Amino acid sequence: MRELSLHILDVIENSLAAGATLIHISIVDDADQNMLGITIKDNGKGIEKSSIKKVLDPFFTTRTTRRIGLGLSLFRDAAERCGGRFSITSKKNEGTEIVATFERDHIDRAPLGDSAGTLLSLVVGNPFVDFTYTHEIAGSSFFLDTRQIKKELEGVPVSHPDVVKWLGDTIRQGLVTLTDTNG
Amino acid sequence: MAKLTIEDLKKIRENARKATSLRSGEVTVKITVHMGTCGIAAGARECMNALLEELAQTDRQDIRIMNAGCMGMCSSEPNVTVELEGQPPVIYQHMDGNKTRQVFKRHVLKGEVQTDFALARIKET
Numbered sequence: 001m002r003e004l005s006l007h008i009l010d011v012i013e014n015s016l017a018a019g020a021t022l023i024h025i026s027i028v029d030d031a032d033q034n035m036l037g038i039t040i041k042d043n044g045k046g047i048e049k050s051s052i053k054k055v056l057d058p059f060f061t062t063r064t065t066r067r068i069g070l071g072l073s074l075f076r077d078a079a080e081r082c083g084g085r086f087s088i089t090s091k092k093n094e095g096t097e098i099v100a101t102f103e104r105d106h107i108d109r110a111p112l113g114d115s116a117g118t119l120l121s122l123v124v125g126n127p128f129v130d131f132t133y134t135h136e137i138a139g140s141s142f143f144l145d146t147r148q149i150k151k152e153l154e155g156v157p158v159s160h161p162d163v164v165k166w167l168g169d170t171i172r173q174g175l176v177t178l179t180d181t182n183g
Numbered sequence: 184m185a186k187l188t189i190e191d192l193k194k195i196r197e198n199a200r201k202a203t204s205l206r207s208g209e210v211t212v213k214i215t216v217h218m219g220t221c222g223i224a225a226g227a228r229e230c231m232n233a234l235l236e237e238l239a240q241t242d243r244q245d246i247r248i249m250n251a252g253c254m255g256m257c258s259s260e261p262n263v264t265v266e267l268e269g270q271p272p273v274i275y276q277h278m279d280g281n282k283t284r285q286v287f288k289r290h291v292l293k294g295e296v297q298t299d300f301a302l303a304r305i306k307e308t
Binding site: 117148 | 189191192193195199200216218221223229235236238239240242243244246247248249250252253255257
């Protein structure tokens with residue numbers, strides 16, 4: 001994928017297919033440690049112990065439309081190609097956690113890209129799922145929790161045009177502020 | 184630009200309550216952006232973002248935009264399916280941000296199917 005935020009979107013589609021209702025996204029951008037870390041944790045149905053090694057095989061998939069499942073193997077390859085690591089931990093009926101780290105200055109490390117676009121797509125496209133998003137750069141962070149937002153909305157759907165606009169502006173503004181002051 | 188806060192959500196909530204007529208949140212348009220690995224790699228997120236921007240400029244509360252997985256037609260991704268109430272769903276192929284905006288403005292808002300971009304119309308069985 002051209003951007004790491006597209007891998008995030010892709011992995012979360014897996015979480016959603018697993019029936020997750022709460023998904024945590026965490027991005028740590030640490031120039032001092034030369035590390036970029038991405039963690040995605042969901043409360044979906046989890047992966048069977050016997051399948052955990054198989055999920056990284058592009059010819060293994062639990063879906064029925066195709067016989068290929070590329071997402072995790074591509075993400076793992078991206079991390080390892082950049083001197084990083086990739087891990088999957090999962091417990092049946094509790095959830096799955098994916099952690100990918102990258103050497104931040106590695107020449108092959110794709111940019112994080114439009115993570116605001118990724119987050120907005122996920123939040124509005126999946127109104128019955130909650131997300132938390134934490135993005136840290138050099139000690140500052142941007143945090144969003146859709147549970148807080150939905151609590152304030154008291155039933156107004158996230159797909160309401162005014163809410164879509166608010167979400168888009170809030171997320172983009174928050175991330176611009178974060179990257180401008182710490183970029 | 185003034186900093187957006189949670190306070191703005193309260194205003195949105197109040198306005199939405201006042202504006203809501205007796206409509207009970209029914210959905211008359213369903214737009215599905217296919218987000219399998221194939222779709223994402225081909226640019227589905229840009230289609231989704233274009234839809235969200237267009238939606239934010241309307242006052243339509245009856246339009247639902249959803250994500251779905253791969254439907255198996257990977258070489259025609261990004262695919263966007265538009266289903267207007269009472270009409271057969273139309274699957275659009277090779278979409279990008281601009282084409283998506285056109286489909287939103289003409290098909291979703293005006294009911295004019297954009298046949299140039301269409302892959303198929305799903306027949307009711």
